[in-house]
Amino acid sequence: MAQATLTRTVAVRRGRGRRGESLTKVLFVLPAALAMGALFGYPVVKNLVMSLQDYGLRTFFTGEAPFIGLKNYSAMVSDQLFSQAMVNTALFTIGSIAFQFGIGLALALFFRRRFPLGGLLRSLLLLPWLLPLIVSSATWRSILEQDNGILNRTLTGLNLIDQPVPWLNSPSVALIAVIGVNIWIGIPFNVTLLYSGLAEIPEELYEAGQLDGATGWRAFTHITWPNLRAVAGVLLMLGVVYTIKVLDIILGLTGGGPANATQTLATQSYERSFVDFKFGEGAALSNLLIALSFVFAIFYLRSTRRAVDE
The missing domain is CATH 1.20.5 (Single alpha-helices involved in coiled-coils or other helix-helix interfaces)
Structure with a gap:
């Protein structure tokens, strides 16, 4: 008891x-x-409420923002620029991520080999990522200038082109130029994470693989990539979340032009809110961006959990 x-x-x-x-x-x-909750939750809720209201410039003077339901979303979808912005956003995101990851992986494999000044070169490679985006955009705008830009002068001097290329002034070329600049900015981030992932792979695996004849490409496919796949998955998902809402670079280079050739969902939301002062429609567009980012964020979290488990 x-x-x-x-x-x-x-x-x-x-x-x-x-x-x-x-x-x-x-x-x-x-x-x-x-x-x-205060710093992130409130703005998201406020933005959702604004997207359901007729929230315009007069609201700042009258304080009135009538409830209009889903009309802002309807206006967003029916806008002729919406489909073009969706396509441009997809092209911008896929093009940037594909080349950032591919070039970043190649450089990470290159820097994995020990050679003199390798650490210094790897450190200098971080500079594009550390610079403010507005500074990078202004620099590249001068480089890509049609008449006096150093890129056109170099290509003309090497007899690779006959006439200066209107990198930022031609609707058929501007999006490619903007994607190229974003690739340049994002490569260091990819190199850093992929290099860290490569550093975690034990050298004993490669030594054992050499005994079985796994060298070169076979070593990459059977040893490197399987051990790097978790890091790569996280990096790709994180890159999509970052890239899908890029605004600074496009505004600094083209402002969404020429002829809306570089208009994305992010720039369209900015123009609706701060150029046309249709804050309700701008909020609806930004909510779409939040939803897309949230979907990829879920994949990112699942990839992170899987990487931890492995």
Whole structure:
């Protein structure tokens, strides 16, 4: 009897201790959760509410923003620029991610080999990623200038072109130029993460593979890529989330032109809100971007969990 009473007492004390520990954990997390809710939750909710209102310039003077339901979303979809912006966003994202990852992987494999000044070159490679995007855009705008840009002068001097290419002024070329600049900016981020992933692969695997004849391409397909796949999955998903909402680079280079050739969902949302002052429609477009980013963020979180498990 005494033993049973003692057991129940110990169990009660353990239960109270666990509840106390749980309460302590909640109290430690609560300030961060409140801050996150205030800084991120409120703007998202406010943006969702704005997208359901006739929120325009006069709202700042009258304070009135009538509820109009899904009319802003209907206006967004029926806009003739919407389909073009969707296509441009897809091309911009896929083109940027594909080349950023491919070039980043090649450079990461290159820098994995030890050679003099390799660490210095790898550090210098980070500069494009560390520069402010507006600075990078202004620099590339001068480089890609049709008449006096250094790129056209170089290509003309090498007799590779007869006439200067209107990189930022031609609807058929502008999107390619913008994608190229975004690739240049994103390569260092890909190199850094992929190089870190390669550094985690044990050298013993390659030594064992050499005994079985797994060298060169076979070593990459049977050793490198299987061990790098988790990092690559996270990197690709994270790159999509970042790239799909790029605004600074496009505004700095073309402003969405010429003839809306570089118009994306992000630039269209900006123009609706801060050029046309149709904040409701701008909010609807930004909500679409949030939804797309959220979908890829789910894949990112699942990839991260899978990478941790592996």
